[in-house]
Amino acid sequence: MATAAAHHTARVPADGPADEAARTAAYEAVFDAAVAADERIEPRDWMPDAYRSTLVRQIAQHAHSEIIGMQPEANWITRAPSLRRKAILMAKVQDEAGHGLYLYSAAETLGTGRDELLDKLHTGRQKYSSIFNYPTLTWADVGAIGWLVDGAAITNQVPLCRCSYGPYARAMVRICKEESFHQRQGYELLLVLSRGTPEQHEMAQDAVNRWWWPSLMMFGPPDDESSHSAQSMAWKIKRHSNDELRQRFVDICVPQAESLGLTLPDPDLMWNEERGQHDFGAIDWAEFWEVLKGNGPCNEQRITQRRRAHDEGAWVREAAAAYADKRADRTEHAVGHADEHSDGTADENGKARA
Amino acid sequence: MTPTVNTAAALALGDDALVLSHRLGEWAGHAPVLEEEVALANIALDLLGQARVLLSMAGDEDELAYLREERAFRNLQLVEQPNGDFAHTIARQLYFSTYQRLLYAQLASGDGDFAPLAAKAVKEVAYHQDHAEQWTLRLGDGTDVSHERMRQASEALWRFTGEMFQPIEGVDIDWDGMRAAWLDSVGSILRRATLPLPEGPQSGAWTAGAGRQGLHTEPFGRMLAEMQHLHRSHPGASW
Ligand SMILES: [Fe+2]
Ligand SMILES: [Fe+2]
Numbered sequence: 011m012a013t014a015a016a017h018h019t020a021r022v023p024a025d026g027p028a029d030e031a032a033r034t035a036a037y038e039a040v041f042d043a044a045v046a047a048d049e050r051i052e053p054r055d056w057m058p059d060a061y062r063s064t065l066v067r068q069i070a071q072h073a074h075s076e077i078i079g080m081q082p083e084a085n086w087i088t089r090a091p092s093l094r095r096k097a098i099l100m101a102k103v104q105d106e107a108g109h110g111l112y113l114y115s116a117a118e119t120l121g122t123g124r125d126e127l128l129d130k131l132h133t134g135r136q137k138y139s140s141i142f143n144y145p146t147l148t149w150a151d152v153g154a155i156g157w158l159v160d161g162a163a164i165t166n167q168v169p170l171c172r173c174s175y176g177p178y179a180r181a182m183v184r185i186c187k188e189e190s191f192h193q194r195q196g197y198e199l200l201l202v203l204s205r206g207t208p209e210q211h212e213m214a215q216d217a218v219n220r221w222w223w224p225s226l227m228m229f230g231p232p233d234d235e236s237s238h239s240a241q242s243m244a245w246k247i248k249r250h251s252n253d254e255l256r257q258r259f260v261d262i263c264v265p266q267a268e269s270l271g272l273t274l275p276d277p278d279l280m281w282n283e284e285r286g287q288h289d290f291g292a293i294d295w296a297e298f299w300e301v302l303k304g305n306g307p308c309n310e311q312r313i314t315q316r317r318r319a320h321d322e323g324a325w326v327r328e329a330a331a332a333y334a335d336k337r338a339d340r341t342e343h344a345v346g347h348a349d350e351h352s353d354g355t356a357d358e359n360g361k362a363r364a
Numbered sequence: 365m366t367p368t369v370n371t372a373a374a375l376a377l378g379d380d381a382l383v384l385s386h387r388l389g390e391w392a393g394h395a396p397v398l399e400e401e402v403a404l405a406n407i408a409l410d411l412l413g414q415a416r417v418l419l420s421m422a423g424d425e426d427e428l429a430y431l432r433e434e435r436a437f438r439n440l441q442l443v444e445q446p447n448g449d450f451a452h453t454i455a456r457q458l459y460f461s462t463y464q465r466l467l468y469a470q471l472a473s474g475d476g477d478f479a480p481l482a483a484k485a486v487k488e489v490a491y492h493q494d495h496a497e498q499w500t501l502r503l504g505d506g507t508d509v510s511h512e513r514m515r516q517a518s519e520a521l522w523r524f525t526g527e528m529f530q531p532i533e534g535v536d537i538d539w540d541g542m543r544a545a546w547l548d549s550v551g552s553i554l555r556r557a558t559l560p561l562p563e564g565p566q567s568g569a570w571t572a573g574a575g576r577q578g579l580h581t582e583p584f585g586r587m588l589a590e591m592q593h594l595h596r597s598h599p600g601a602s603w
Contacts, residue, residue, distance in 0.1 A: 077398065084392035091595040092426050092603040093382075093419075096389070097412050103392050104405035111398055124398075149594055207601050315393065323396020325513070326450045329506025330397075336505065 021055045045246055050176035053119040061245055065175050066120050067136070068247065070127045073113035074138035078312050080106045082146040083155060091149060098195055099152060105188045112181040119177045132317045140298070141228050143306030150203055150210075150217035156196015158218070158225040158263070164189045165259045166229065174246035197266065204271045211271075218267070219275045226290075227298045229256040260288050370477050371422045372438070373534035376576055377467075377478070378418030379439035382429055383584075384460060385411035386591055387447055396450055403495055407457070410488040417481050430595035434578075434585050441575040442524035444584040451503055451510070451517035457496035459521060462549050463528045465489045470537040478535070497553050504557025511558065518554060519562045526566030527575055
């Protein structure tokens with residue numbers, strides 16, 4: 011482990027025990043102590059295999075959600091009703107692509123590359139957030155997604171900025187900043203609709219009616235049915251339970267809905283003085299599991315579009331790789347020659363190569 | 365109302381940017397690689413920003429974008445052409461960004477109404493041209509398949525390029541020098557990409573200068589129908 015020891019972030023036990031098992035135990039003790047002390051684990055630090063695979067799974071699912079999540083919103087780019095809204099929406103969808111890039115890079119620091127993860131997405135072996143299996147039927151859905159879906163994502167993700175794994179935590183800091191823009195822009199879009207014509211108000215209410223419950227499901231199954239939670243909490247990958255975060259989200263949304271002049275579609279939603287929180291109605295978990303299994307309104311469509319974009323882009327990626335290889339060869343052969351210009355003065359280079 | 369010369373020029377330049385931005389926006393969620401989702405959106409956003417400044421010089425940006433009929437648009441036919449495959453999009457980018465770069469470089473060095481916009485836009489457009497150049501090289505000099513696709517695309521869009529050199533009234537630049545500079549730049553990039561310079565005419569009898577006169581190709585009407593539908597469905601509404 012000489013190279014790891016040389017790296018300033020690499021944690022190694024003070025003295026090297028003789029046999030394999032003892033060495034692993036010593037590494038594990040150092041890892042556990044670092045996590046307990048709220049220190050960041052970095053790529054070259056030793057970490058338990060299960061910690062690594064849990065992180066890869068979670069980061070991949072998060073990355074996949076960012077890129078699949080582009081689809082329902084991109085659905086409205088060409089129909090955005092004003093140029094200002096069009097610019098905001100294009101920038102938002104672009105941000106989500108950027109989030110995908112950061113996250114695939116974070117997963118790469120754990121030794122799993124983007125190609126492998128995309129392949130798992132395309133073959134259904136890894137999931138993305140089920141929320142994106144619902145359709146965007148009207149322009150107001152763009153606002154509802156920003157307000158509720160980005161809002162729920164922020165509630166989920168702000169604690170991840172303190173996640174024990176450094177690259178993931180740092181990616182989340184950048185991402186959360188942008189998500190909070192998205193949330194405010196979505197809220198503002200809905201506000202304009204809500205205060206607009208009766209048809210616009212109706213459009214906004216209809217969108218909130220359709221997106222509210224799926225947004226609550228974004229926090230995952232109730233705590234007693236959540237399979238990965240306990241270990242993730244111990245590793246400080248996760249800091250709050252699904253139900254805690256869901257409750258926090260509901261409490262944030264209720265006053266915002268009021269300011270919007272829109273109703274949340276839950277007759278049981280009311281303030282509970284004793285708890286100091288809102289009570290809310292029962293979530294239809296049967297629907298949640300159905301959508302997760304692939305039976306949501308858009309599962310098929312989303313993954314088909316993703317696969318098609320990937321397959322139809324294969325020749326482009328192959329061309330880029332082939333070109334890079336050729337250039338590398340030429341650079342090798344051209345040692346001693348003046349470098350190639352990229353500014354349109356390269357006629358001679360073309361000849362020299364021929 | 366007879367528009368002043370600069371209003372007509374603002375529409376011509378603004379419509380180019382608006383329409384191409386829209387076409388590039390259609391790529392969202394369909395790009396061949398994640399980095400291109402970001403890059404194409406970047407270019408689309410730059411163009412949309414330019415369009416908004418230019419259309420606002422001519423009137424209300426949303427009225428102009430959403431309430432004009434097809435025949436009132438003054439953009440080049442080149443920018444309204446459907447995306448096609450990635451090679452077609454790149455060929456369109458190469459031809460248009462080279463044009464826009466030369467145009468804005470000249471406008472930026474003058475002191476006309478467009479100089480402030482051009483000074484900012486020329487930097488953006490330099491990036492657009494670089495992006496198009498890099499991809500033209502990768503596709504042209506990549507694999508046999510990509511070479512063939514890029515060759516077909518550069519030829520298919522060639523006939524829409526002649527229109528770019530029709531002088532726009534109110535845009536005071538050296539139009540003759542423009543054509544030569546464009547050919548030089550595009551020709552050199554295609555050569556380095558191992559692609560032939562297309563040999564067909566740069567414009568047919570019908571297409572010569574047509575877009576600038578409000579004569580467009582069939583796909584443009586459908587593009588506008590999609591773009592304008594929601595806005596027109598709610599007359600007078602704010603968004
Ligand atoms: Fe995001
Ligand atoms: Fe977002």
